[in-house]
Amino acid sequence: xxxxxxxxxxxxxxxxxxxxxxxxxxxxxxxxxxxxxxxxxxxxxxxxxxxxxxxxxxxxxxxxxxxxxxxxxxxxxxxxxxxxxxxxxxxxxxxxxxxxxxxxxxxxxxxxxxxxxxxxxxxxxxxxx
Numbered sequence: 001x002x003x004x005x006x007x008x009x010x011x012x013x014x015x016x017x018x019x020x021x022x023x024x025x026x027x028x029x030x031x032x033x034x035x036x037x038x039x040x041x042x043x044x045x046x047x048x049x050x051x052x053x054x055x056x057x058x059x060x061x062x063x064x065x066x067x068x069x070x071x072x073x074x075x076x077x078x079x080x081x082x083x084x085x086x087x088x089x090x091x092x093x094x095x096x097x098x099x100x101x102x103x104x105x106x107x108x109x110x111x112x113x114x115x116x117x118x119x120x121x122x123x124x125x126x127x128x129x
Contacts, residue, residue: 008063010114011044018042020058039064048111062111072119073110079126094129101125 003020021040023033026047039060040047046064050057065073080098084091098108102118102125113119 003058005039005058005060007039007041007048007060008114009041009044009046010063010066010069011046012041016041016043016064018048018060018064021047060111062109063114065113068116069113069119072116072123073113076110076113076119076122076126079123080129083129089129097129098122098125101128 004017005020006015007018008014009016009018018039019042021038023030023036023038026038026040027033036052037050037058038047039050039058041064046066048064049061051059051061080094083089084094089097092107095107095109098104099106102108102121104112108122108125110119110122113122
């Protein structure tokens with residue numbers, strides 16, 4: 001029996017019955033990732049990794065982003081991560097402030113962004129921190 005979970009797919013713009021697959025299916029050329037879990041959209045094949053180093057190793061890292069969104073997410077992280085990594089602001093406070101600036105309910109999480117527009121807004125919010 002295949003594990004499925006409803007996860008938002010940014011390609012399909014809807015919650016889909018994502019399928020739990022191994023890294024071997026996602027990255028056949030990367031043996032180092034073969035043992036890792038990923039959730040994959042059965043329709044468009046977008047995927048998201050999991051919190052594999054936690055007590056719930058198949059919890060998705062967020063929704064399934066498009067290729068363009070993956071690039072934009074990296075840019076947002078490149079902007080905001082140095083702020084908490086250098087001790088300029090506590091990580092939790094940073095994510096709480098990002099959530100406030102974006103008018104999210106609760107903390108901001110890059111994995112929760114569902115569109116390029118949301119990522120552009122997140123980048124602008126990061127510039128304000």
